[in-house]
Amino acid sequence: MVVIGREAATGATTRLGHYRARDGSRGAAVDLDVDRPHVGLIVGKRGSGKTYTLGVLAEGLLAAEGVAPVVVDPMGAFTPLATADVSATVIDPSVCAGALDPRQWCTVLGLDPERGAGALVWRAASERAALDGMRSWVADADAAASTVRAASNHLALAASWGVFEPSGIETETLCSDCLTVLDVSGLDSRPAGAVLAAVATALYDARMAEQTNRLPWLLVDEAHAFTDGVARRPLRRLVTRGRQPGVSCVLATQRPSAVPATTVSQTDLLVAHRLTSTADIEALQATQPTYLDSDFAARLPETSGDALVVDDGTESVHHVTVRERRTPHGGETPRASDLGANRESDCSAVGSEK
Numbered sequence: 001m002v003v004i005g006r007e008a009a010t011g012a013t014t015r016l017g018h019y020r021a022r023d024g025s026r027g028a029a030v031d032l033d034v035d036r037p038h039v040g041l042i043v044g045k046r047g048s049g050k051t052y053t054l055g056v057l058a059e060g061l062l063a064a065e066g067v068a069p070v071v072v073d074p075m076g077a078f079t080p081l082a083t084a085d086v087s088a089t090v091i092d093p094s095v096c097a098g099a100l101d102p103r104q105w106c107t108v109l110g111l112d113p114e115r116g117a118g119a120l121v122w123r124a125a126s127e128r129a130a131l132d133g134m135r136s137w138v139a140d141a142d143a144a145a146s147t148v149r150a151a152s153n154h155l156a157l158a159a160s161w162g163v164f165e166p167s168g169i170e171t172e173t174l175c176s177d178c179l180t181v182l183d184v185s186g187l188d189s190r191p192a193g194a195v196l197a198a199v200a201t202a203l204y205d206a207r208m209a210e211q212t213n214r215l216p217w218l219l220v221d222e223a224h225a226f227t228d229g230v231a232r233r234p235l236r237r238l239v240t241r242g243r244q245p246g247v248s249c250v251l252a253t254q255r256p257s258a259v260p261a262t263t264v265s266q267t268d269l270l271v272a273h274r275l276t277s278t279a280d281i282e283a284l285q286a287t288q289p290t291y292l293d294s295d296f297a298a299r300l301p302e303t304s305g306d307a308l309v310v311d312d313g314t315e316s317v318h319h320v321t322v323r324e325r326r327t328p329h330g331g332e333t334p335r336a337s338d339l340g341a342n343r344e345s346d347c348s349a350v351g352s353e354k
């Protein structure tokens with residue numbers, strides 16, 4: 001058995017899969033280190049197995065001691081875990097308005113903090129920790145009526161997203177030994193980004209303030225959706241500085257070229273499924289030139305579930321077939337033929353009425 005992600009011989013691991021020989025046959029077992037903090041990036045084109053692999057990792061973290069796994073799930077792919085026989089909680093996330101700083105409030109509302117409504121929202125976020133409080137503060141503010149109206153409208157929009165609650169999700173919940181799935185599938189990109197920003201900040205702060213002994217792992221599916229919004233800075237902080245306080249971050253994306261170069265270069269575990277876009281392959285090669293030479297594209301796998309795993313810790317590259325999930329995978333793409341089966345039974349029911 002080989003353990004990817006560390007040189008040391010001891011510590012918790014989880015099964016990732018098996019080596020894949022050139023003829024496709026199965027080789028020795030491949031495990032991943034889950035004892036130390038990591039920055040991981042799972043890439044691949046649509047349907048190549050990214051979400052599935054993220055699920056395999058989540059299952060492994062569920063079984064590991066001393067970790068607090070949290071998944072941000074924009075596609076609802078992890079919601080079947082709510083009814084699976086595992087210790088997972090799927091929640092509709094809420095965050096406290098004060099979890100975003102004044103700059104993040106302007107970013108999430110698309111406002112310029114330097115002037116007009118943006119400056120007013122900035123001050124409201126500095127003065128009040130709850131959204132209702134911010135709205136009253138703006139309503140009473142000594143500013144031009146048009147500026148107050150514009151700021152009020154933006155805050156009303158934020159209230160309509162339904163994610164800001166006075167208490168918000170507790171750090172204790174996020175840092176429990178259970179897998180916490182934040183189902184943001186029903187949210188637009190801005191409120192989903194606000195949830196991710198708040199959670200990434202809470203996990204980092206919890207470790208910095210020694211509020212938890214567990215090492216959090218934040219797994220983010222469809223991460224390209226979050227790289228230029230309000231979650232950009234908290235994610236960058238986790239990726240660049242999270243390892244020191246013990247916070248791991250694993251991003252899955254079909255568009256590695258949309259992920260900031262700093263994120264790719266900070267990655268110590270790269271799991272590359274099938275990729276065909278030249279821009280995406282070049283983006284990876286540009287940031288990890290040591291391992292991803294000109295043969296990189298040729299070495300990428302062809303089949304869903306197969307991956308090229310690059311381990312920066314041991315400076316090695318591995319051809320792996322990711323193991324099968326033990327819990328249900330909710331990322332299946334629907335097919336018209338699935339509906340066909342239902343239609344046949346509908347039609348026969350109609351036929352029998354004649």
Ligand SMILES: Nc1ncnc2c1ncn2[C@@H]1O[C@H](COP(=O)(O)OP(=O)(O)OP(=O)(O)O)[C@@H](O)[C@H]1O
Pocket residue numbers: 044045046047048049050051052053254304305306321322323324325329331332333
């Ligand atoms: N390791 C694996 N073992 C068995 N089947 C797999 C594996 N990986 C992927 N699959 C199959 O491939 C399908 C697509 O995988 P997945 O949903 O993870 O793709 P994806 O890359 O996340 O796609 P998208 O970008 O559309 O979200 C899965 O529904 C599953 O049937």
